[in-house]
Amino acid sequence: MNKDQKTExxxxxxxIEIFQQKGFAATRMQDIADRASxxxxxxxxxxxxxxxxxDRVFQYAIQQFFPGIVAIISxxxxxxxxxxxxxxxYLDMLQKNPxxxxxxxxxxxxxxxxxxxxxVRKNPFQPARIITRFVEELQAELNLQGVSELDARQLFxxxxxxxxxxxxxxxxxxxxxxxxxxxxxxxMSARKTFIPLLFARLLQGQAENKDAEGxx
Amino acid sequence: MNKDQKTExxxxxxxIEIFQQKGFAATRMQDIADRASxxxxxxxxxxxxxxxxxDRVFQYAIQQFFPGIVAIISxxxxxxxxxxxxxxxYLDMLQKNPxxxxxxxxxxxxxxxxxxxxxVRKNPFQPARIITRFVEELQAELNLQGVSELDARQLFxxxxxxxxxxxxxxxxxxxxxxxxxxxxxxxMSARKTFIPLLFARLLQGQAENKDAEGxx
DNA sequence: TACCAAATTAACTATTTGGTTAATATGATT
DNA sequence: AATCATATTAACCAAATAGTTAATTTGGTA
Numbered sequence: 001m002n003k004d005q006k007t008e009x010x011x012x013x014x015x016i017e018i019f020q021q022k023g024f025a026a027t028r029m030q031d032i033a034d035r036a037s038x039x040x041x042x043x044x045x046x047x048x049x050x051x052x053x054x055d056r057v058f059q060y061a062i063q064q065f066f067p068g069i070v071a072i073i074s075x076x077x078x079x080x081x082x083x084x085x086x087x088x089x090y091l092d093m094l095q096k097n098p099x100x101x102x103x104x105x106x107x108x109x110x111x112x113x114x115x116x117x118x119x120v121r122k123n124p125f126q127p128a129r130i131i132t133r134f135v136e137e138l139q140a141e142l143n144l145q146g147v148s149e150l151d152a153r154q155l156f157x158x159x160x161x162x163x164x165x166x167x168x169x170x171x172x173x174x175x176x177x178x179x180x181x182x183x184x185x186x187x188m189s190a191r192k193t194f195i196p197l198l199f200a201r202l203l204q205g206q207a208e209n210k211d212a213e214g215x216x
Numbered sequence: 217m218n219k220d221q222k223t224e225x226x227x228x229x230x231x232i233e234i235f236q237q238k239g240f241a242a243t244r245m246q247d248i249a250d251r252a253s254x255x256x257x258x259x260x261x262x263x264x265x266x267x268x269x270x271d272r273v274f275q276y277a278i279q280q281f282f283p284g285i286v287a288i289i290s291x292x293x294x295x296x297x298x299x300x301x302x303x304x305x306y307l308d309m310l311q312k313n314p315x316x317x318x319x320x321x322x323x324x325x326x327x328x329x330x331x332x333x334x335x336v337r338k339n340p341f342q343p344a345r346i347i348t349r350f351v352e353e354l355q356a357e358l359n360l361q362g363v364s365e366l367d368a369r370q371l372f373x374x375x376x377x378x379x380x381x382x383x384x385x386x387x388x389x390x391x392x393x394x395x396x397x398x399x400x401x402x403x404m405s406a407r408k409t410f411i412p413l414l415f416a417r418l419l420q421g422q423a424e425n426k427d428a429e430g431x432x
Numbered sequence: 433t434a435c436c437a438a439a440t441t442a443a444c445t446a447t448t449t450g451g452t453t454a455a456t457a458t459g460a461t462t
Numbered sequence: 463a464a465t466c467a468t469a470t471t472a473a474c475c476a477a478a479t480a481g482t483t484a485a486t487t488t489g490g491t492a
Contacts, residue, residue, distance in 0.1 A: 007469080026241035026326065029450060039471050044451060099325075105385050106322050109315075110242065112387045120391040128394050147417065154403070154410040157389060158378045165377030168384060169321050171328045173373060175336040178344050187370070194370040201363065201418055223439080245480060255441050260481060 008046045010036045012056065015043075019057045020103040024110065027054075061104050062119055064097065070125050073134040079141040080196075080203055082134070087163060087195045094167045095188055102168045131156070145203050155202075162195050224262045226252045228272065231259075235273045236319040240326065243270075277320050278335055280313065286341050289350040295357040296412075296419055298350070303379060303411045310383045311404055318384045347372070361419050371418075378411050 014035035018027050033040040047053035072085045108115040139152035174184050230251035234243050249256040263269035288301045324331040355368035
């Protein structure tokens with residue numbers, strides 16, 4: 001029962017690795033078995049089917065990705081503090097799991113309805129509610145600082161985009177900026193200060209100057 | 217030779233649709249044939265193999281996505297004007313082809329080396345060079361405006377992220393903000409003014425106030 | 433109309449791949 | 463040591479799927 005645990009864990013680890021890299025459809029059970037240095041039949045012995053094994057991996061990924069946001073933005077503190085926490089927490093986590101968001105995004109698209117049902121609607125944490133509340137906080141802060149022309153919802157999407165996108169598009173970013181893995185990591189570390197700085201600049205008071213230059 | 221063209225075009229159209237939605241691995245030749253209302257053998261008659269058909273679709277996608285950036289940022293005009301053009305051009309294009317970036321990103325990851333070789337290194341337009349040049353322009357602009365603490369490369373990545381990410385993560389965005397397709401489209405349209413506004417705020421002069429508040 | 437090349441189809445083949453099974457190894461317990 | 467449940471393996475099976483082929487249709491041309 002000890003070696004049992006070990007084998008099951010090895011399989012899961014290998015499955016995470018390969019499913020996250022290649023996605024459900026391109027993954028072969030044999031690839032997973034090879035990576036775990038184990039007979040293919042063991043995958044079925046422990047997890048019944050490819051779909052069930054995948055489900056475990058996917059659920060684990062979701063668990064790794066979403067609760068963090070919810071916890072941080074529903075906490076106490078200023079909007080700006082929460083933004084700093086989000087950036088810190090997610091950039092750290094994504095540096096350790098760079099393929100996580102791409103995997104989640106791709107698989108959600110393969111089965112959009114399943115995601116909406118389980119992660120959004122049936123979720124007792126009601127992420128949609130919590131996000132709405134945070135966006136309202138953020139909008140209040142923007143209004144207070146005299147930058148009410150900026151829509152908080154758009155800004156929130158932009159924040160997540162700035163954090164997550166470089167990892168989703170990692171090969172593209174590395175290619176177009178001619179970075180190796182090390183340089184990419186450095187760039188992402190630097191982002192931990194860049195993004196909060198950018199937001200500080202955006203939120204930074206213009207309170208007395210209530211009307212901005214007229215746009216087109 | 218007329219009906220010929222028509223059939224070949226129908227196949228390509230169907231292939232684009234399905235490959236972009238499901239990716240190479242999850243796509244079945246039969247699905248494409250069904251969508252084109254045509255016998256599966258015709259796919260091989262016109263395109264030889266799944267891989268060759270896919271290559272056409274992928275190349276077309278790359279052609280649709282990358283030259284725009286290169287053309288815009290290597291043009292004349294201020295950095296800010298180029299940013300406005302990028303936003304306008306890409307948001308329009310992505311509203312018409314919302315699955316394009318997710319497709320490209322996912323398939324690049326499946327064959328990273330092939331992408332680096334063909335799109336980045338062997339590309340006569342030398343996108344890496346052109347991007348570097350634009351980043352330098354942008355940095356100059358930032359320095360001029362007294363916001364030199366903001367790194368232009370990070371800012372450029374952020375710009376692309378803000379434009380592209382919502383489409384890559386479309387189902388997630390729609391789910392978490394409880395939007396239907398129409399509401400999502402509206403949000404993306406609004407983004408055409410939001411992003412330039414955000415950048416205007418960032419770039420907007422602080423030229424006289426050369427030293428910013430000290431960080432933590 | 434007769435003919436012919438190109439287009440199209442139904443049926444087939446070969447291969448890949450998820451899943452099963454029957455036989456064997458392992459290691460704890462009596 | 464003998465026993466027994468559990469873990470592991472090699473060999474196998476069945477379904478799915480890319481790709482082929484041989485026969486048929488189509489539509490223009492002599």
